[in-house]
Amino acid sequence: MHTPDHHSVPTPLPAQDLPGLPSTAEAELFDSIIIGGGPAGLSAALALGRSLRRTLIIDAGHPRNRFASHMHTVLGHEGLPPQELLARGRSEAAQYGALFHQGSVREVQESTHSSGPRNLVVGLDGGPQLFARTVIAATGVADQLPGIPGLAQRWGKSVLHCPYCHGWEVRGQRLAVLATGPLALHQAELLRQWSDRLTFFSAAAEPLDEAVAGRLASRGVEIEASPVTEVIGEDERVSSVVLQDGRQLPVDAIFTAGRLIPHDRYLKGLGLEREETAVGSFIKTDSAGRTSHDRIWAPGNISVPMANVPMAISAGTMAGAMANMTMVAEDFDLAQSDSAA
Structure with a gap:
């Protein structure tokens, strides 16, 4: 079997397009960390950025459709090269304060801090641990031919x-x-x-x-x-x-149609519910892309293997909006609790 994700011809996105981790990253709590900078992840970042949320996108720079020269059946972008869509998406998300880091994630786990609101810990491969109120997993799949x-x-x-x-x-x-x-x-x-x-x-x-x-x-x-x-x-x-x-x-x-391998290994330790489909085992999500963990969403191919680019964009937008709404409700809950105290 051959997995095109490991093919040597296409190259990752240029490093200058995905800058290094902000020097303050380890010391701050992000509203959301988005893992994966494809159409789903960037759409989630756009929704969160426009909601005034502090957002970090971690992307390895290996989008699934990088082997294709053009996208089709994408309204408003018919015939556009996939890399062009991603470049536009990164620029748009950055306009609303999204930060980018080129790299991959080792694991996501619950914070061990007992006091204060529940947070998630995102461990980078060969790097530091970062903290987030919500995580959006949008790392897609690999095609094993x-x-x-x-x-x-x-x-x-x-x-x-x-x-x-x-x-x-x-x-x-x-x-x-x-x-x-x-x-x-x-x-x-x-x-x-x-x-x-x-x-x-x-x-x-x-x-x-x-x-x-x-x-x-x-x-x-x-x-x-x-x-x-x-x-x-x-x-x-x-x-x-x-x-x-x-x-x-x-x-x-x-x-x-090759065997589809979801890029979800970094979520294994959380014991998320899965769904067995005709094409493999995938993370189970609700209609808004939320997993069985109330602070983690998984839009796009990582949970819906047959989703095309427009479907991934839609799912990412919904995930970003729902992550924001979860934090909105929590902000009111915490304020009400502090007021009562």
Whole structure:
């Protein structure tokens, strides 16, 4: 298996875009620490900043969609490069006082202080511990692809996963769906909308039910049960695939779905509730993105694996607003308690 998050070609965001930790950070209590500076995290930061909240964004600089050159089906930003959206988002969040740090988080845990309001401790990898009233975990997922030679190096270019993101650009071409499990049947049906030249490499979904095979064949989808052993092409472009039985078939683009690995290891010690889905185990959240911990939200792909960029933006905005509302209520509770005392 190959995880594109560890691919060596795309580079992290420039260090100057994600400055060092403020010198006062260890001594202060942030209203919110946002872990992850993608669309969900930046949207949360914007909502919190406009609510006059002291916010820190910790980002490793490896967004999931950095392998793609352009975003699509993002209203108002159609065709915009993903890095451009992040640059705009960082600039907008900074206008409202958000601080940035390039790095990763080792763990999040409860504060051991017994007096005063409950806070969270955010431990940085190779760095200090920081304190926050709320935490928004927006670190997304990694795509772990089958270990087929030539597949991972073309991820985001001609090896794709979302037809709504990339289907228009390859419409009418020789498309293929490479099954990684039974869920690929849905992808095979979906891709038929973009091309009538579609091959379904079904090895990982076999044995196919006769009725399912007939359904795909009814719309002209070719089914190839022999496993794919290699992807061939010039640079980032696919030209053909080699099958285990020795045949070589021409293909212009491959759609596949890798195993999704949520970046949530730093939350393990909190015992958050999880939800088992068809694509893996993910942190369970409510409709506002709140986890089973009343001070932690997890918007975007870290909890909703199929969320695209607009959905992540919406979830981040909601998480930021709800984190602010939680602190608003707490501020009144504490003021009322002090007044009564």
